[in-house]
Amino acid sequence: xxxxxxxxxxxxEQKKGLGILSAVQFLLAxxxxxxxxxxxxxxxRGSRAAWSAxxxxxxxxxxxxxxxxxxxx
Numbered sequence: 001x002x003x004x005x006x007x008x009x010x011x012x013e014q015k016k017g018l019g020i021l022s023a024v025q026f027l028l029a030x031x032x033x034x035x036x037x038x039x040x041x042x043x044x045r046g047s048r049a050a051w052s053a054x055x056x057x058x059x060x061x062x063x064x065x066x067x068x069x070x071x072x073x
């Protein structure tokens with residue numbers, strides 16, 4: 001059986017990298033959520049609720065919204 005790795009088992013560089021990736025994830029999701037709810041409904045492809053839920057899926061959800069969820073003129 002393999003041993004589970006906990007946060008205390010990581011090196012300081014790994015902890016720093018994890019912190020940076022976490023911060024980027026939260027900022028990206030926050031930016032996407034703000035854009036979803038401030039953008040006029042006619043400029044969002046699909047439902048706002050579905051895109052908001054998609055933002056909870058790591059980097060994939062917010063990036064998908066920015067690429068596919070916004071209408072461009």
